Amino acid sequence: MSDIEIARAATKKPIQEIGDKLGIPSEHLLPFGHDKAKISEDFIKSLSDRKDGKLVLVTAINPTPAGEGKTTTTVGLGDGLNAIGKKAAVCIREASLGPNFGMKGGAAGGGYAQVVPMEDMNLHFTGDFHAITSAHSLLAAMLDNHIYWGNEQQIDIRRVALRRVIDMNDRALRQIVCNLGGVANGFPREAGFDITVASEVMAILCLATDLKDLEQRLGDIIVGYRRDRSPVFCRDIKADGAMTVLLQQAMQPNLVQTLENNPAFVHGGPFANIAHGCNSVIATTTALKLADYVVTEAGFGADLGAEKFFDIKCRKAGLKPDAVVLVATIRAMKMNGGVAKADLGAENVQAVKDGCANLGRHIENLKKFGVPLVVGINYFITDTDAEVQAIKDYCEGLGVEAILNKHWSDGGKGIEQTARRIVELCEGGTADFKPLYPDDMPLLEKIETIAKEIYRADNVIVDNKIKTQLKDWEEQGYGNLPVCMAKTQYSFTTDGNWRGAPTGFDIPVREVRISAGAGFIVVVCGEIMTMPGLPKVPSAENIRINEAGQIDGLF
Structure with missing residues (x-):
């Protein structure tokens, strides 16, 4: 069955029952229909004295057209943790209408690792984005x-x-x-x-x-x-x-459920290029008070999403993550190894090995933040045992375990091995989280630190006008802000076509912007679009309501 067919066949529970799993009284749920609700501000305030659960970040290699499945893994791991008897919740971002009607289409996971109601979440949901648009307007x-x-x-x-x-x-x-x-x-x-x-x-x-x-x-x-x-x-x-x-209402986190009727917080959706690409702090911190394990994700690959999660969200919110899952696929490794998309179905162990350089760089980068990690291989039916073993052997050489996950086809039980490993990492107490750079480092040095330590650039090219602007902001009291790097998600460089683990390149800074309210400096590197356009044949052309009253073409 397709993702949408699986989602439609799901047996959803009333949202009050999902709230019960986390101990949220029904009077503190503001329902939007029967299957989604907001959590009241008063209830959230009442949780302040509770101990936090364990925080697990799901991130990935650089995105490829072959697909990685970060959200699917996030949802699957939440179900997997519940399947092994842990009280777990998922925290993800809301979807933007623009891409849903453009090229990307809608999604909230995939296969048997999805969050529902899928149609609502990819359309108006609880109106949060409309409220943000109205406030900005x-x-x-x-x-x-x-x-x-x-x-x-x-x-x-x-x-x-x-x-x-x-x-x-x-x-x-x-x-x-x-x-x-x-x-x-x-x-x-x-x-x-x-x-x-x-x-x-x-x-x-x-x-x-x-x-x-x-x-x-x-x-x-x-x-x-x-x-x-x-x-x-x-x-x-x-x-x-x-x-x-x-x-006011948009600030209240949204509660929905996975296909296995486990709680999921879906709230906020900042651009992962131009902003920090994580779900809301209030959703994550609320979930940590209510669940023993909280699984969240950060947008795009670890060079953007994880770095911003650690250096902006965790720094600002005082969060201390306990473990990381780095998602990769055999298909993406082969594409990083030079295989064309049309040829990804054929076994090619050497291409997998060649493509692992991208995975390896992300592993090395994540280790710099002091949080233990495991590599999650998101399984596709065309994957062969030899290809899977190639990734496992490569990761073992870097001192990291790689585990094959089949949550797309088997739901929570298909990712139980990773769930158990995550519990071991969290309970082991080895996490010693630290941001990449200190608050008091000069802004230009922060930019250079990310470019050289995470992207592995040789130099950062910054003209005098930008240097002067950075110094002016420091003099105005903004020097302690973190920097939010805006660049292509497809590569460590500013060239989206340069896959793998490039070396011998520079990072050009085109402009810098201050988000004084959000509390970070945006550093635009290369060509970044803050208003996308529709493709020649947008998804919207195929979206309609069918005779059964269901939405076709959105997924």
Whole structure:
């Protein structure tokens, strides 16, 4: 059966029963239908004195067209831990509408390791993204309104920093001119749209610890600059309070379930390139108070997702991960070894060995953070014993165990060996988590540290204008912020076609941006798109409601 057929055949339990598994009283669940709910702010506050469970990160090698299955592994491991008698929950991000109707399509795991209701999660869900879009749009409207009615803050309209957002892929909006139409409509200026997941409001919601912290962070957003280059903040135009009101319900984590009726928190969805690519801090910290094991994932490969999870999310939230699962597939190893996608079904042990360099670099990088790891081989039916053994032997040579997982076909029982190994790693107490760099390291050195230690670049190319900007931010008190590297997910370099474990390259920094509310400096390397376009044949062309009232074409 296809993923969507498996999901539709699932027997879902009422969301109150899923809440019962975690000890959440029904009166503290705000239901959206029968199979999804938000968890009340009052209940979350009542958990503060509880001991945290164990935190497990699922990350992966660099993505390839062959597929890796990071979310599938995350969901499967959550089910696997429950299958061996552990109280476990899953924490993942929400899906963005734009890619669902574009090239990517929808998903929430795959096979027998999925989170449901799949259709709802890939469409409007509980309205969180709409609330974020609305809050960001309110800020944009109040900013232009402030300028129109006299510009009390003396904002230089040539230096407005805030772009608008919409949760759809629409290349026509990347660069626009707004306020046209004469005196009544304001002062014409250039502007543009990003996709909602790239909004700083999204990153803020995913890093805020409560509503008070949310309002503080929203107020810290820099919306533009005066002629003397001094920043103008969101609170200066008095938008932070109303934005918080719009986001009040969106701040509450969403509870759903896996196919095996285990709890899953699905909340937040920051862009994994331009932002930190993790689910919300409040969902993760709430899950840690309610479950003995929490399995979460970070966007894209470990060079982006895991690094940002450790250096931004864990640093900011005070989280200390206990173990890591690094996901790889035989197919992806062969593609990294030079095999074309059409030829991946044929056995090629040498190509697997050749492609393992990418896996090895991620293993070496993860070890730098002091968290024990295991490699999870996501099984495909075309995988042969010899190919699997090649990866196991390679990992053994690096002092790491690699385990074959069959959760896609067998659900939680197909990943029990990895679940047991994760328990051993967590209970062994060997984790000694440490970020890659200290807070007080200069911003340029932080950039160079990531580029050289994680990507293995020879040099970082930064022009004097960017160096001056970084120094200015340090003088303004932002020097202790972590850096959020924005680059292609497909390679350690800025060239998405350069697979494997490249050497002999430089990392060019194109621009730097400050997300003062979220609390990080965005470093744009190479070409990064904050507003994707639709492909020639978008998924939307095939999405419709069938005669049975079901949605076809979304998956």
